Amino acid sequence: MTTERALHFRGGRIIDPLTKRDETGELLVVGECIQAIAYGGKVNAPSHAQVIDCGGAILCPGLIDPHVHLREPGGEAKETIATGTRSAAAGGFTTVCCMPNTNPCLDTAMAVRFVEGRAADAASARVFVVGAATVGRKGDQLAPMASMAHAGAVAFSDDGDGIASGGMMRRVLEVCKTLDRAFMQHCQDASLSEGGLINEGPVATRLGLLPWPRDAEEVMFERDLRLNTRIDARYHAQHLSSGGSARILREARARVGSDRAHRISGEAAPHHLLLTCDACDGYNTGAKMNPPLRTQWDINELKLAIADGTIDVLATDHAPHTIAEKARDFASAPFGIIGLECALALYAKALVEDGVIDWPRLIQLLTLAPARLCGLASRVDGIGTLTVGGVADLTLIDPENSWTIRADAFQSKSRNCPFDGWNVRAKPVMTVRAGEILFDATCATNPSQALRAHAPR
Amino acid sequence: MQLTGLLDHAERLLPSAVGDTPAERVLAGKLIANLFFEDSTRTRVSFEIAARRLGADVVNLGASGSSASKGESLVDTARNIEAMGVDVLVVRCAISGGAALVADNVKCAVVNAGDGRHEHPTQGLLDLLTLRRHLGDLRGKRVAIVGDIANSRVARSTTHGLAALGAHVVAVGPPSLIPSGWRNLTCCENITISHDLDPIVGEVDAIITLRIQMERAAGQGIASDYRFAYGLTESRRARLRSGALILHPGPMNRGVEIDDAVADDALSSVIFEQVSAGVAVRMAVLLQACTAVAKDTQSH
Numbered sequence: 001m002t003t004e005r006a007l008h009f010r011g012g013r014i015i016d017p018l019t020k021r022d023e024t025g026e027l028l029v030v031g032e033c034i035q036a037i038a039y040g041g042k043v044n045a046p047s048h049a050q051v052i053d054c055g056g057a058i059l060c061p062g063l064i065d066p067h068v069h070l071r072e073p074g075g076e077a078k079e080t081i082a083t084g085t086r087s088a089a090a091g092g093f094t095t096v097c098c099m100p101n102t103n104p105c106l107d108t109a110m111a112v113r114f115v116e117g118r119a120a121d122a123a124s125a126r127v128f129v130v131g132a133a134t135v136g137r138k139g140d141q142l143a144p145m146a147s148m149a150h151a152g153a154v155a156f157s158d159d160g161d162g163i164a165s166g167g168m169m170r171r172v173l174e175v176c177k178t179l180d181r182a183f184m185q186h187c188q189d190a191s192l193s194e195g196g197l198i199n200e201g202p203v204a205t206r207l208g209l210l211p212w213p214r215d216a217e218e219v220m221f222e223r224d225l226r227l228n229t230r231i232d233a234r235y236h237a238q239h240l241s242s243g244g245s246a247r248i249l250r251e252a253r254a255r256v257g258s259d260r261a262h263r264i265s266g267e268a269a270p271h272h273l274l275l276t277c278d279a280c281d282g283y284n285t286g287a288k289m290n291p292p293l294r295t296q297w298d299i300n301e302l303k304l305a306i307a308d309g310t311i312d313v314l315a316t317d318h319a320p321h322t323i324a325e326k327a328r329d330f331a332s333a334p335f336g337i338i339g340l341e342c343a344l345a346l347y348a349k350a351l352v353e354d355g356v357i358d359w360p361r362l363i364q365l366l367t368l369a370p371a372r373l374c375g376l377a378s379r380v381d382g383i384g385t386l387t388v389g390g391v392a393d394l395t396l397i398d399p400e401n402s403w404t405i406r407a408d409a410f411q412s413k414s415r416n417c418p419f420d421g422w423n424v425r426a427k428p429v430m431t432v433r434a435g436e437i438l439f440d441a442t443c444a445t446n447p448s449q450a451l452r453a454h455a456p457r
Numbered sequence: 458m459q460l461t462g463l464l465d466h467a468e469r470l471l472p473s474a475v476g477d478t479p480a481e482r483v484l485a486g487k488l489i490a491n492l493f494f495e496d497s498t499r500t501r502v503s504f505e506i507a508a509r510r511l512g513a514d515v516v517n518l519g520a521s522g523s524s525a526s527k528g529e530s531l532v533d534t535a536r537n538i539e540a541m542g543v544d545v546l547v548v549r550c551a552i553s554g555g556a557a558l559v560a561d562n563v564k565c566a567v568v569n570a571g572d573g574r575h576e577h578p579t580q581g582l583l584d585l586l587t588l589r590r591h592l593g594d595l596r597g598k599r600v601a602i603v604g605d606i607a608n609s610r611v612a613r614s615t616t617h618g619l620a621a622l623g624a625h626v627v628a629v630g631p632p633s634l635i636p637s638g639w640r641n642l643t644c645c646e647n648i649t650i651s652h653d654l655d656p657i658v659g660e661v662d663a664i665i666t667l668r669i670q671m672e673r674a675a676g677q678g679i680a681s682d683y684r685f686a687y688g689l690t691e692s693r694r695a696r697l698r699s700g701a702l703i704l705h706p707g708p709m710n711r712g713v714e715i716d717d718a719v720a721d722d723a724l725s726s727v728i729f730e731q732v733s734a735g736v737a738v739r740m741a742v743l744l745q746a747c748t749a750v751a752k753d754t755q756s757h
Contacts, residue, residue, distance in 0.1 A: 202638030208553035208574030208610060211637065283554035329531065329552045331573070 004031040005435060008045040012054030012396065016386035017061065017364035027059060029392040032434040037386055054396060057429060060363045061384050062094025062125075062393030066370040067159070067184070067238055067267065067315035068340065070096070070127070072118060074103025079320035079413045081118045081127060084340075087318070087412035088125035089438035091340040092428025094393040095383065096125055096318075097374055100132040101160040107132035107143040109151035116152050124438050125431075126393075128154040128374060130184060133172045139163045142171060149179045154374040157184035159238060160290075162220045164190060169224060173233040182234040182373050185224055187245070188291065192216035197331060199277040199294045207283065209330060212292045214242035221245050225252045225264065236373055237266040239317050241291035243301025250310040265373060267313040268302050270339055270346035271418065279418060283330040286418040289317075290335035306365075307356045313373055314365045316343045320414030338412050342405045342419050344397065348426035352399075359399065396430035403427050460585075460621055467586050467734070467741040473510060474737035482512025487747055489513045490543040492535060492559075493570070494520040494550040499707055499732060500570050500579070504547050507739035516543070535559040535567075545746045548572070566746035574608050579742055580706055581614030583735040584665060585622065587727050590734070591702055592662055596623035601657050603629040603687055604667035604714050607636045607678070611706045612667060620645035627661065629654050630687060633678035654686065658693045663702040666714050689715045694722060702727050 007029040014025045014037065021039055028036040028043040036043040045051075069075075070084040079087075081098075088096045098115065100106030106115060112129045119127035131153035135141040137160060145156055156176055162185060163169045176183040196212025198204045204211045221237055225248070228235045240246060245266065253261040276295050279287035287293055305311040319336025326333050339346075347366070351357050357365075371377060371384025382390015407420040431439040473480035489508040493501050501517065508515045518538065535546055545566045548556040553573030560567035571577040585595070592598055600619055606612045606628050619626050620643040628639055629651045640648050651657055658664070666689050669679060684690065689703060697703075703719060703726045711717050720726055 200637045202641040205636040205638045206613070206642055208572070208576070208613060210574075213637075283557065327532075329558050330554050331552055332530075 003048055006030045006035075006046050006049035007392070007432065007435065007437075008043065008049040008051045009059055009394075009396075010051060010053050011056060012059030013056055014039060014386065015058055015060045015360050015363045017360065017368040018385035018387065020360065022360045024056070027386070027394075029394070029432070029435045032392060034382070034386060034388055034390055034392045037388060052396070052430070058359060058363070058397040058399055060395055060397065061367040061386055062395050062431065062433060063092045063344065063366045063428075064095040064370040064376070064384055065093050065316050065318065065340065065343070066097045066155075066313060066373055067269075068096045068098055068318040069101065069320065069336070070098040071102060071320055073114065077322050077413075080122070081115065082122040082124070083411060083413040084318070084320070085119070085123040085125040085127060087338070087340045087410060089431045089433070090411045090428070091342070092344050092395040092397060092431055093340060094125050094395065094431055094433045094438070095128065095376065096340075097128045097130050097154060097370070099130055099157060099159040101137060105132050105136050107135050107137070107148075109144060109147040112148050112151040112153050124433075126380070126433060128152070128376065128379070130155045130157050130159070132156070133158050133176075133183060134163065134168065137161055139165055139168055142168075142175065145175050145179060145181070149181055153181070154376065154379070155182040155184055155236075157186065157238065159184065159186045162186050162188040162190070166223060166227065170227050170231070173228055173231045173235065177231055177233040180234075180375065182236050182375070184236045184238050185220070186238050187217045187220040187224070189216045189220045192219060197288065197292070198280045199292045201277060201295065203277045203280055207280070207330075212290070214244050214294065214298075217242045217291055218244045218248060221248055228264070229256070232260065232263060234373070235264050236313070239269045239272065239291060239315065240266045240302065240311065241272050241294050241298065243294070243298040246301045246305035246310060250305060250308070253310060265313055266305075266311050267315045268306060268311050269315055269317045270343050270350065271337060273299055273302060273350035274346060275418060280330075284418075285326045285328065285330055285333035286337065286416060288330060288333055288335055289337060303351070303354070303356045306351060312365060313369045314347060315370070316340055318412075320412055321416050323415060326416045336416070338410070338414050338417050341410045341412065342417065342422075342424065344428055345403070345405070345424035345426045346419060348399065349424055353425070392432060392435040394430075394432040395428055397426060398429050399426045401425065401427035401429070460618065463582065463741055463745065464586050464589060466744075467582065467737040468590070470740045471734065471737040474507070474740055475733050480510040480740070484508065484743065484747055485512035487513040487544045488542060489515050489545045489547060489743065490538050491515060491517045491547045491570075492538065492549070493518065494531065494555075495571070497549055497571070499735065500549060503732070503735040504568075504570060504739050504743075507736050507743055510736070511740055511743060513544075513743070531555055532558060532562045535563055539563045539565050545743060566749060568742055568746055571610055573610065574613075575610055576614045577610040578614050579735065579738050580611045581618040582738040582742070583731055584611075584615045584704060584706070585618045586734040586738055587704060587731045588663055588702065590730075591700075591727065595619065598624045598663070599627065599661045600624050601627045601629050601654075601661045601664045602667065603654060603664055603689070605634045605669050606630050606639060606667070607634045608670040609667050613642065615665060616648065617643055620647055623647070625649070627651055627657055629657055631679065654693065659696045659698060661701060662698070663704060664689065664697075665704040665706070667706065668708060668710055669714055684713055688713065689719045691716055691718050694719045694725060697725055701725060704728060704731055706731070
């Protein structure tokens with residue numbers, strides 16, 4: 001019998017969102033799987049196991065981000081599957097779901113297989129594909145979703161654009177229902193946000209920038225929820241920016257009842273919880289996002305919705321762009337910021353430090369919730385949980401580690417991060433995928449060394 | 458106050474601006490480039506005349522006929538022109554924040570000649586100068602700005618200026634053309650909003666009526682009865698207070714926001730005085746821009 005690689009975690013605060021346990025203990029990984037978990041006790045580790053002293057740090061399932069842009073194919077100057085997934089691993093994420101707005105668009109089974117193939121060759125963190133729901137994301141012809149699902153697409157979205165036509169939306173939801181895949185909507189009624197760049201209000205007015213009002217998000221969201229009442233597809237609203245949307249989601253979940261509420265969800269991104277449209281002042285393209293940054297009222301409403309469980313998925317919307325692109329004037333510069341490498345600390349700042357939710361709940365929103373949204377357990381046994389016999393995708397988090405966000409040190413190919421220079425707390429210190437250490441901040445100060453996967457001795 | 462000083466200076470330059478007296482050619486040897494990436498009649502010619510009256514050399518560049526039509530960025534174009542040794546770049550563009558972006562990327566002086574929906578500072582100054590010459594101190598005066606506020610850089614610059622000088626500004630127009638948060642445009646609390654022009658007409662010292670900007674998609678925000686609701690018609694002009702003024706930044710859509718008889722009304726319309734004041738204002742601005750750069754260079 002060959003000796004399988006083994007990792008022996010000791011002294012960790014083990015948080016499992018499935019069993020809702022949160023206790024100090026030990027965890028043993030053998031090969032690709034979790035072999036044993038001993039809450040409040042010791043595991044029986046083989047002598048060759050690499051011992052990892054957690055020192056009270058949080059040991060939890062590997063974080064999952066259901067909304068990132070890896071830019072490959074077509075946008076390799078911004079990011080690649082290799083750099084984007086290294087960025088994910090350095091941010092504590094063992095799994096990311098990539099959006100289809102690449103060039104060409106991920107709207108065929110062949111395109112899905114291309115990404116899966118590139119990921120198999122080059123990826124650090126796991127990659128799952130969110131396929132386009134319509135051809136070219138143009139909203140006028142159904143994409144071949146059945147064959148894409150067969151090829152591996154875990155969900156569907158035209159992210160970057162909402163599906164404008166009510167008729168097309170209805171067909172997409174019906175197909176998603178039959179395929180048992182979530183549909184993720186980028187809620188934006190373009191007739192209400194036409195040319196809009198930032199939140200409607202005094203800043204937009206003073207800067208002379210066209211407004212992207214809350215209405216544009218809320219109107220499409222309400223339409224979709226109405227359509228889905230009969231269809232009952234797994235519907236997910238991406239990157240909610242408006243406090244009104246949070247209220248709409250709360251009411252919709254109450255309306256369908258507790259047994260079906262989980263069929264409707266919404267996600268929040270770190271920037272919508274920490275920044276307002278004031279950050280756009282001076283034509284700061286670093287704060288140009290879609291949907292736009294809004295106001296403190298919206299932040300408060302989104303936090304309330306996270307606190308009461310209305311919003312139960314978190315996502316970065318990691319959107320890399322080159323320095324030159326972001327140096328353009330405000331109207332021509334692209335929307336979006338990168339988030340993978342500082343997201344955990346920012347969630348901790350916005351939600352845990354602020355008392356909105358506690359660490360176990362935050363872990364749940366970053367692991368089990370997105371795993372369920374995308375049906376990932378059918379692809380990887382035990383993903384998003386700490387389950388004996390399940391996959392050993394793990395993240396070790398030091399919740400007290402104070403550090404300064406330095407975009408220059410990111411693994412991502414891009415630097416467009418408005419949180420550069422922020423002092424934050426909570427840091428992913430180790431990322432393990434299927435028993436393999438992808439990232440280990442404890443072994444080196446040089447992140448590129450830290451990222452090198454290393455075998456046990 | 459810097460604003461008052463600039464207006465005083467422009468007022469002193471007015472006779473030479475309109476050619477009544479020769480101007481001192483103090484900018485002889487200076488090179489001023491007009492970078493106009495958006496169409497303009499008044500502003501470009503006004504800057505050119507202002508520069509020439511002061512003895513400066515002027516080059517003009519438009520979007521068509523330049524590499525901007527090949528996709529060269531505003532900043533790259535500006536840096537290339539700067540590299541040829543100009544002292545002042547006068548920038549007009551459709552991009553809000555465009556002039557500031559150029560200024561961040563060049564060392565020479567940059568004058569904003571209108572950037573998108575953001576600001577048109579020299580237009581604001583010439584409105585203030587025109588109003589001041591007729592109404593005196595603007596403190597406590599009431600000025601209505603009527604029409605396409607949302608898409609108007611003139612409305613922004615003129616409102617900032619009027620508010621700074623203590624005037625009360627009423628923005629008048631349909632809800633679709635008055636953007637959210639307009640009342641908080643400045644830190645002053647003397648901005649109000651009305652969607653009804655008629656009660657305003659008789660109580661203001663001046664009305665600045667704006668052009669409906671079809672090229673900025675304002676067309677969707679207005680109905681065919683715009684003139685009925687917000688046009689400066691003869692019957693509205695007849696209800697003006699004695700001595701009240703009509704201004705328009707041009708170009709005018711006659712028969713839409715302003716009727717012929719009002720535009721050309723000898724008593725109230727000061728629309729062509731605005732144009733003359735524009736040259737004086739731009740002379741003052743160019744003089745200040747050249748002085749500022751000279752001082753800047755010395756301090757280095």
